[in-house]
Amino acid sequence: MDQIYLDYAATTPVDPRVLDAMMPFFSTSFGNPSSVHRYGQQAEAAIESARETIAIALNCRADEIIFTSCGSESDNLALRGAALAVRAKTDANRILTSKVEHHAVSKTAEQLEKYFGFEVKWLEVDEYGMVQPQTVEQALDDKTALVSVMYANNEIGTINPIREIAAVCHRHGVLFHTDAVQAAAYLPVDVQSLGIDMLSLGGHKFHGPKGVGGLYVRKGTPLVPSQTGGGQENNLRAGTQNVPYIVGFAEALRLTVEEREKRFAHVKPLRDRVIGSVLETIPDSRLTGHMETRLPNHASFAFKNVDGNLLLTLLDVAGFACSSGSACKTGNPEPSEVMAAIGLAREWGLGSLRITLGVGTTAEQIGSFVKTLPSVVEQARELSK
Amino acid sequence: MTKVVVAMSGGVDSSVAAALLQQQGYEVIGMMLRLWSEPGKEESNRCCTPDAMGLARRVASKLDIPFYVVDAKDVFRKTVVEYFLEGYARGETPNPCLICNRSIRWEFLLNHALALGADFMATGHYVRKQGVDGKQQLLRALDHAKDQSYVLHVLNQDKLKHALFPVGDYVKPEIRKIAESFGLPTASRHDSQDLCFLAGDDYRNFLRRNAAEMLKPGNIVRRDGEVVGEHNGLANYTIGQRKGLAVLSSVPLYVLGKDVAANTVIVGMQEELGSLELITYDVNWISGERPGESFRAEVKIRYTAKEAEALVMPLENGQVKVHFDAPQRDVTAGQAAVFYQDDVLLGGGIIQ
Numbered sequence: 001m002d003q004i005y006l007d008y009a010a011t012t013p014v015d016p017r018v019l020d021a022m023m024p025f026f027s028t029s030f031g032n033p034s035s036v037h038r039y040g041q042q043a044e045a046a047i048e049s050a051r052e053t054i055a056i057a058l059n060c061r062a063d064e065i066i067f068t069s070c071g072s073e074s075d076n077l078a079l080r081g082a083a084l085a086v087r088a089k090t091d092a093n094r095i096l097t098s099k100v101e102h103h104a105v106s107k108t109a110e111q112l113e114k115y116f117g118f119e120v121k122w123l124e125v126d127e128y129g130m131v132q133p134q135t136v137e138q139a140l141d142d143k144t145a146l147v148s149v150m151y152a153n154n155e156i157g158t159i160n161p162i163r164e165i166a167a168v169c170h171r172h173g174v175l176f177h178t179d180a181v182q183a184a185a186y187l188p189v190d191v192q193s194l195g196i197d198m199l200s201l202g203g204h205k206f207h208g209p210k211g212v213g214g215l216y217v218r219k220g221t222p223l224v225p226s227q228t229g230g231g232q233e234n235n236l237r238a239g240t241q242n243v244p245y246i247v248g249f250a251e252a253l254r255l256t257v258e259e260r261e262k263r264f265a266h267v268k269p270l271r272d273r274v275i276g277s278v279l280e281t282i283p284d285s286r287l288t289g290h291m292e293t294r295l296p297n298h299a300s301f302a303f304k305n306v307d308g309n310l311l312l313t314l315l316d317v318a319g320f321a322c323s324s325g326s327a328c329k330t331g332n333p334e335p336s337e338v339m340a341a342i343g344l345a346r347e348w349g350l351g352s353l354r355i356t357l358g359v360g361t362t363a364e365q366i367g368s369f370v371k372t373l374p375s376v377v378e379q380a381r382e383l384s385k
Numbered sequence: 386m387t388k389v390v391v392a393m394s395g396g397v398d399s400s401v402a403a404a405l406l407q408q409q410g411y412e413v414i415g416m417m418l419r420l421w422s423e424p425g426k427e428e429s430n431r432c433c434t435p436d437a438m439g440l441a442r443r444v445a446s447k448l449d450i451p452f453y454v455v456d457a458k459d460v461f462r463k464t465v466v467e468y469f470l471e472g473y474a475r476g477e478t479p480n481p482c483l484i485c486n487r488s489i490r491w492e493f494l495l496n497h498a499l500a501l502g503a504d505f506m507a508t509g510h511y512v513r514k515q516g517v518d519g520k521q522q523l524l525r526a527l528d529h530a531k532d533q534s535y536v537l538h539v540l541n542q543d544k545l546k547h548a549l550f551p552v553g554d555y556v557k558p559e560i561r562k563i564a565e566s567f568g569l570p571t572a573s574r575h576d577s578q579d580l581c582f583l584a585g586d587d588y589r590n591f592l593r594r595n596a597a598e599m600l601k602p603g604n605i606v607r608r609d610g611e612v613v614g615e616h617n618g619l620a621n622y623t624i625g626q627r628k629g630l631a632v633l634s635s636v637p638l639y640v641l642g643k644d645v646a647a648n649t650v651i652v653g654m655q656e657e658l659g660s661l662e663l664i665t666y667d668v669n670w671i672s673g674e675r676p677g678e679s680f681r682a683e684v685k686i687r688y689t690a691k692e693a694e695a696l697v698m699p700l701e702n703g704q705v706k707v708h709f710d711a712p713q714r715d716v717t718a719g720q721a722a723v724f725y726q727d728d729v730l731l732g733g734g735i736i737q
Contacts, residue, residue: 310497313453317414317501379500 003316004365007323008297008358009154009182014248015207021251022209025244033241034232043243050250057257058199058216059190066215066233067246071181071202072104074215075148077226077237078177078198079108082146083118085222086175092145098123098131099341100155104200105148105179106337123149128290129156129342133164140172147176151183151199155338155354156289157298159187166195175221181205181213185256186264186296197221201253203245207359208252212245267297267357270366274299274355277370282377288342288352297357302344303377306351307384314376320369323354351380386412389505389549390498392490393417393452394432395440397564398509398552404567405551406507407448414501415445415452418494421461422582423594429584444569455497457489464488466582466595473592473620474599476645477719480536480688481580483735487539495547507549512537513728514545514553521545523671523730528556535688538723538733542673589621596620603648605632608641608657616650619643625658625715659712665705665722665734672731675699682724682731684709686716697724705734 025046031039033047047067055062068074079095087093097109099122112118121139123131131149140147147169152159162178169176177198180189185206191199197218204210217223217236229238256263278285284304303311308324315322335349355369391403393415407413417438422430438454445452465481465488472479490508498506511526512534521542526532540548552560564570583591592600600618607613614632616622622630626640630652638652663686670676676699683692684707693713698706707722716736723733 307456309454309456313455313497314501316451316453383497383500 003319003321004369005321005360006355006357006365006369007321008185008361009205009295009354009356010323011204011210012185012207012358013360014204014209015252015255017255018208018248018252022244022248025247029243031243033243034230043241046243047241047246050246053250053254054214057189057253059192060216061219063234064216064219066217066237067241067249068213068215068237069211069242070213071179071200071205072102072213073227074181074200074202074213075102075104075177075179076108077215077223078200078217079105079146079148080112080116080226081223081236082175082177082198082221083112084116085224086145087118088224089222090145092143093118094141094143094145095120096123096136096139096144096147097121098125098149098160100125100129100131100153100338101148101150102154102179102181104181105150109148118145119143125341127342128293129153129158129288129338130290130293131160131165133161133168136165137168140169140174142172144172144174147174149176149178151178151180152187152295152298153289153338154182155336155352156300156342157294158289159183159293159295162196163194166197170195182295184253186260186267188260189257191216191218201249203249203252206252206256208249209245212242212249214249263359264296266359267361270361270363271297271299271355271357273366274357274370278373281370281374285377286348288339288344295356299355299357301353301355302339302348303351303353303381304348305384306377306380308350308352310383311351311353311377311380314380315373318372318376320372323356324352351384386410387505388412388414388501388503389507390414390416390494390501390503392494392506392508393441393444394509395437395444395570396509397560397570398511400441400444400509400569401560401563401567402507402509402549402551403444403448403450404563404569406549407450409551411505413448413450414498414503415441415448415450416494416498417441417452417454418457418461418489419454420489420581421458421466422584423591426584426586430581432581440570447568455494457493460493461485461489461582469580470592470596470599472719473596475719476619476643478623478717479719480721482536482688483539483721486536491537491540491544491548495544499547503547505547505549507551509552510537510550511557512550512553514548514550520672521548524553525725525728525730526553531557534725534730535685535721535723535733538671538721538730539669540671541669542671545671592618592620601648603650605630605650605652608651608653613638613652619645619648619650622650624717658714660716661709661712663707663713663716663722664737665707666703666737668699668703668705668732668734670732675703676731680726682726685723685725686713686736687720690715692725704737705732 029042031043033044051062051065054065095109109120113120123135166176175197179200181202184201199216202213225236227238288300288302339349389411393399419433465485468484469479469481495506510533511531513524515522525534602617604612605614605616622640641653642651679698682697684695685692694710696708718736721733722736724731
């Protein structure tokens with residue numbers, strides 16, 4: 001495929017070094033970590049060593065890490081698990097979360113409201129999609145069981161002041177969870193310095209494999225499992241651990257932390273070029289999300305009177321793999337909740353485009369992209385008339 | 386490489402169309418339209434259910450071609466569904482598939498295909514085209530039983546220039562065999578004439594939900610004005626209909642016509658049904674030129690009707706008068722009359 005990949009926020013290729021680390025655990029060291037024999041011991045040693053690696057990256061204890069199948073599962077476990085456990089202890093039945101969360105959080109919150117008797121308060125965001133600590137402060141009360149605010153937004157890249165939000169929550173004695181799935185590739189995930197109680201990660205956003213994730217849970221945080229069964233993962237996540245993927249996940253996070261500055265320095269100037277060029281050359285275009293406080297590899301735009309899905313089609317045919325927050329593969333364009341939450345009118349909200357860069361992105365690719373985009377937007381605008 | 390967009394449905398015909406064109410050396414792109422459905426019925430729109438989309442996606446992946454879905458909900462509702470409702474309001478039995486082919490498939494989607502840099506657009510229609518003296522002719526499919534040229538009589542030279550119909554040269558069993566040889570899904574939706582946006586429901590229910598005001602009760606009358614019953618809205622009746630009339634009569638009565646001004650359904654005996662003549666408006670000539678003289682042709686008055694011998698007389702005002710050799714049953718306003726000489730489709734128009 002002669003395509004230029006500009007969708008690193010959707011997923012990333014597995015780093016060859018990560019793949020190498022994973023391979024032995026498919027075949028030679030294939031044991032079940034719960035088994036008594038040597039095979040089992042080998043597998044158990046591998047996942048415990050992976051847990052150590054993750055703990056170092058997050059600046060936490062190894063027994064505070066739960067391995068899951070993906071970022072979404074981590075969010076499910078954090079919300080459902082903590083909400084149920086806290087309510088059992090204190091009767092608090094309110095969940096605070098923002099209007100721009102990933103569906104893994106928002107749909108879980110909706111389910112807790114509809115089927116489990118919780119009450120969800122949806123926190124407003126500003127025009128950049130940012131949750132202000134005082135908004136959280138005002139919404140908190142003694143019935144609040146849990147607050148969940150994402151670290152960085154997948155659609156518009158805005159980074160939330162989660163350290164401040166965590167501090168506000170703790171002043172009120174309320175648990176704070178953050179979905180760091182999108183943020184972890186480029187932002188520090190030191191849970192001590194950030195003061196986080198629970199933090200979700202997904203392996204494939206930073207060159208690990210798909211199908212594996214993790215949840216940091218501060219020691220002493222009330223939590224019940226959302227998947228019950230065997231006693232794996234400290235009785236909090238039943239099911240035989242996916243040993244090779246857990247090994248790959250840890251190695252990928254280790255490399256990410258080690259190379260973070262280098263990767264940051266690689267993508268940011270290229271990303272800045274995309275933003276500058278698009279706003280300069282394309283009429284009726286605007287940046288969505290915050291201008292500075294955003295992920296360094298993330299550029300997102302809205303184009304007035306453009307069908308975002310059609311724009312993606314035209315770009316793909318032109319050789320650029322991008323994404324949009326407002327449409328999915330079914331060609332059924334409805335503006336996303338995020339576009340509505342930041343106050344974009346429908347004629348803007350339908351025409352969103354997300355460009356996310358990665359270590360594989362080159363200056364030539366970006367040059368060719370910014371040269372092509374204006375005419376493609378124009379074409380989409382004509383066809384959308 | 387010559388680029389072609391194939392309008393895919395997930396069914397065997399368009400899947401084979403894509404495979405054949407790829408084999409012939411074209412660069413193939415798959416596209417599918419998302420059409421309008423009544424709110425809540427999106428899962429059952431015959432043309433674009435999630436199932437059909439999934440199937441088309443799998444075919445595209447099997448052939449290793451790109452596949453995109455294009456949203457046409459708004460334009461479909463504004464053109465096709467409006468046409469459908471307006472037709473019934475005029476007392477006609479409209480054929481929205483004609484408008485879909487003219488305005489959605491062969492305009493909206495074709496424009497998208499051309500914008501993607503395609504030279505051609507192909508569909509899985511059973512129909513053929515051939516170039517003669519620099520002009521494009523539209524021909525009946527080799528498989529006459531499967532022929533779909535009737536709904537494509539709305540095409541013009543500009544559109545035909547970009548059109549490819551790869552399955553029109555085959556009979557259906559061959560298409561199934563080809564599908565098998567390519568490892569493609571061989572299921573075909575039953576050739577239902579139900580309209581996609583009715584989602585399997587009766588059109589009368591659709592009208593009740595979407596245009597209840599046009600369903601005004603009135604009288605059912607004989608030609609001489611004798612009232613023989615009551616109707617519950619003109620749109621509920623079509624020419625030739627016998628069942629569901631609720632009239633008291635010792636002999637079977639058939640719907641002969643509708644009088645919109647008087648809001649009456651006119652009924653009569655079976656032998657009164659036939660018409661020797663009809664007039665069509667909104668006429669399209671495939672060649673782009675109106676014939677100067679009358680000509681003999683085979684004329685088809687419904688998608689499923691058998692062709693009838695007739696004299697076709699182009700009128701000065703652009704309309705066309707058709708005089709059949711023998712009276713035809715079920716000549717229905719709103720349906721198309723399409724003119725053929727041998728396999729060549731010359732044109733057609735909407736019956737007045």
